[in-house]
Amino acid sequence: MKGRGGEKQRRLFSIALKTFLSLQKTTIIQLESYIQDNVKTEMAEIQRNAVQNQTAAMLEIGTNLLTQTAEQTRKLTSVETQVLNKTSRLEIQLLEHSLSTNKLEKQLLVQTQEINKLHEKNSFLEKKVLDLEGKHEEELRGIKAEKLEMQDLVSKQNEIIVELELQLNTSTVNNTHLQKQQTLLMETVTQLVNLVSQYNQISAVSKEKQVTFKDCAEIYKSGATTSGVYALQFPNSTETVKVFCNMESSGGGWTVIQHRTDGTVDFHRTWKEYKMGFGSPSGEYWLGNEYVHKLTSRGVYSLRIQLKDWENQEAYSHYDQFSVGSEEQNYRLRVQGYSGTAGRTSSFSPSGTDFSAKDADNDRCSCRCSQMATGGWWFDACGPSNLNGIYYPGGLSTIKYNGIKWHYWKGPTHGLKAVSMMIKPADR
Structure with a gap:
């Protein structure tokens, strides 16, 4: 260049x-x-x-x-x-x-x-x-x-x-x-x-007196203060039902409507079974949605849920008002006024939730919560609780999604050893 x-x-x-x-x-x-x-x-x-x-x-x-x-x-x-x-x-x-x-x-x-x-x-x-x-x-x-x-x-x-x-x-x-x-x-x-x-004819007189009570609160008021199985008879009805009465917790007189303690009873049941009840009042059982509806429709009842984990630590959730609607209303849940030691927030389903069983899907989820959770319950969109799930013995290592759970007490993976749901009139 x-x-x-x-x-x-x-x-x-x-x-x-x-x-x-x-x-x-x-x-x-x-x-x-x-x-x-x-x-x-x-x-x-x-x-x-x-x-x-x-x-x-x-x-x-x-x-x-x-x-x-x-x-x-x-x-x-x-x-x-x-x-x-x-x-x-x-x-x-x-x-x-x-x-x-x-x-x-x-x-x-x-x-x-x-x-x-x-x-x-x-x-x-x-x-x-x-x-x-x-x-x-x-x-x-x-x-x-x-x-x-x-x-x-x-x-x-x-x-x-x-x-x-x-x-x-x-x-x-x-x-x-x-x-x-x-x-x-x-x-x-x-x-x-x-x-x-x-x-x-055994203890005929005693039995006649027992079946005249409509709930455990009346039995407790009559002077029976020992927890055990008692017979109830609703007014204007010859129908009787055996229940377990808790006469010790929080003033006594509690009618137990659900109890889990050892996993001997299968809680993955049909709508009719949950309606009429199943199991044994002296062990694991579900009283029956129809009986709970009849009880809670005659007055204002409170609900107490007692929980025990595998470390034998206990807690409870208390609701000032509790009722269950009729079968036509899918045994709709009504609760309000939460307090207790099982979490700052209630783990129970919200008021207005319908009951679901394995053959009756009334939840607000397309996933059929009752089938997934393996038990009948008041499922919203499955939600944070299911006390009727599969009973898994052991603690954190064995708990699964379809186990017994109460989310806001120690979390969803914390296994439960025993649980009881019990009701009595709110003024007792």
Whole structure:
């Protein structure tokens, strides 16, 4: 690049020098021609006048020649000055052109370097783009392969689901037959119990007195202060029901409506079983939603829930008002006025929650909480409590989602060893 610039400068200088010499030569030739023409003219004039007056003419010619010579010298000096000025201007222009050429060469060099850098960057970017395209193609191939695997997996899962649905339908049919047989068996047992009650003459007078009580609070008021199983009879009814009365906790007279202590009773039951009750009052049992409804519909009742964990630590939750609606209302829960030691916040379902069982989904979740939690309960959107879940022996390591839980007392993973739900009139 520098070699080409020097050659270009030399060419420009040579052209300028030739132009200058040519201009000087032309100027000198013009001066010579001008002087010769003037001299010839003057000489002719002198020759013509020499005849008339040679002496005067010679003097005059000499004077004129001196004057003209001086004038010509002045003109020659002026022309020479003009030539020198033009030469200087040409030299200055040549220098300016040379400087401009150097500047242009530097700019051209900088531009060339920038272009080279851009070429390098462009090559780097092209390589990057090619690498990214290669990776993108590999990822696309991987995604397509994963998609095919997922499609195969979904197809297999669909086949499994269809198979499970068939098995579930078969199990449902079998379960329906078993439920019918169980219902018939329970009805037969109930009839036998009623017959035995009617013809049992042992402690007849004492029993007649016991069945006249509507709840454990009346039994406690009558003077019976020992916890145990007692018989209740509702007013204007011959129907009797056996319950466990807690005569010791918080003033006594509590009618126990639910009790869990050893896991011997399965609480994953049907709607009808939860309606009528199941288990044994002397052990684990559920009194029955219908009986609880009849009790709590005759007055204002309070509820006490007693809890014990596997470290034998105890706590309780107390509700000032508690009632259960009718079957037409899905045994709807009504509670208010929480206090107690089993959490700053109540773990019980909110007021207005309907009861659900494994064959009756009345919760506010599309997931069928009763099936997931394996027990009947007042499920909202499953919620923080379920005292009718599976009884898992042990502590933190064995508790599962479908176990017995009371969330706001030591958290959802804290296992419970024993729990009791009991009610009595709020004014007692």
